[in-house]
Amino acid sequence: MAIATLTLNPALDVTTCTEKVRPGHKLRCSPPRFDPGGGGINVARVITHLGGEAVAVFPSGGPAGATIVQLLEEQRVAILPVPIKGATRESFTVDEGRPGDQYRFVLPGPGLSDDELATLLDALFGVEDVSHIVVSGSLPPGCDPAILKRIGKRCAEAGVKLVIDTSGPALAACEGAGAWLIKPSLREVVDLLGREIRSEDDEMAAARELRKRGFAEMVVVSLAERGALLVGEGVELRVPAIPVEAKGTVGAGDSMVAAISLAASQGKGIEDALHYGIAAGAATLMTPATELARKEDVDRLYAGTASRG
Structure with a gap:
């Protein structure tokens, strides 16, 4: 079965490199790289690269939106772009030196009208033979976070996970939305609960609290270089990160979500799915700029985690 993804605020990711970022100077840059971006789009790209079936649903407007469509078609990612009046945003990433620091500039994106949102949801739930729907990324300006509860209700009616x-506010709106799984970072959990988390016991307790409050059946908290933890029905575990040489950070979380969702759609257990997700996140760290995980890297890293038990 397929996985449908929804990106409410996509972006054309533009990446370049300069020797040194300094104020007041013309910064000579390398030729830019263009990638289709936004959480759900990245998830669909990774699922497709890993051999799964995904359909990316997203709003598209202006030259940046047209470029995203073209790039996804070139990558043979199945798409359902919904035309909008506004212009799709761009995000700009500058790598300083080789290797060096990375600067990420993120624009807000266009607002969506009620009619445009309704058309997006109709397109999303019009995808056939879907086992999972992944909603990933930020909300566009002015979008009511309650849209996640609307999506959750329709997923429940359709029998889709x-x-x-x-x-931010969108994560807070997940409470009671009926999600099967959420994947906040530890910092996002701290911001959501409004308290410091000082120990591993605190981390696990926070994930339990989110699950108890109805944020999701499964709560995966990403812990950056320490890996991730999972709390679900009858299962609590930690999976350590896989040490790799990091060349970029863009899309690592999206890759984790993609691999978890793909593994689950294929009938794998949640523990196995989390190991696969950790491998996909690590594989993306190995790629430069906005490039995402390569299947051969994911398979190799995942096989390594399996061999360690």
Whole structure:
């Protein structure tokens, strides 16, 4: 079965490199790289690269939106772009030196009208033979976070598992949305609960609290260089990160969500799915700029985790 993804605020990711970022100077840059971006789009790209079936649903407007469509078609990612009046945003990443620091500039994106949102949801739930829907990324300006509860209700009616990866008010709106799985970072959990988390016991307790409050059946908390933890029905575990040489950080979380969702759609258990997700996140760290995980790297890293038990 397929996985449908929804990106409410996509972006054309533009990446370049300069020797040194300094104020007041013309910064000579390398030729830019263009990638289709936004959480759900990245999830669909990774699922497709890993050999799964995904359909990316997203709003598209202006030259950046047209470029995203073209790039996804070139990558043979199945898409359902919904035309909008506004212009799709761009995000700009500058790598300083080789290797060096990375600067990420993120624009807000266009607002969506009620009619445009309704058309997006109709397109999303019009995808056939879907086992999971992944809603990932930020909300566009002015978008009511309650849209996640609307999506959750329709998922429940359709018998589809909902995966949400978002932050801020949108993450807070996940409470009671009926999600199967959410994947906040530890910092996002701290911001959501409004208290410091000082120990591993605190981390696990926070994930339990989110699950008890109805944020999701499964709560995966990403812990950056320490890996991730999972709390679900009858299962609590930690999976350590896989040490790799990091060349970029863009899309690592999206890759984790993609691999977890793909493994679950294929009938794998949640523990196995989390190991696969950790491998996909690590594989993306190995790639430069906005490039995402390569299947051969994911398979190799995942096989390594399996061999360690």
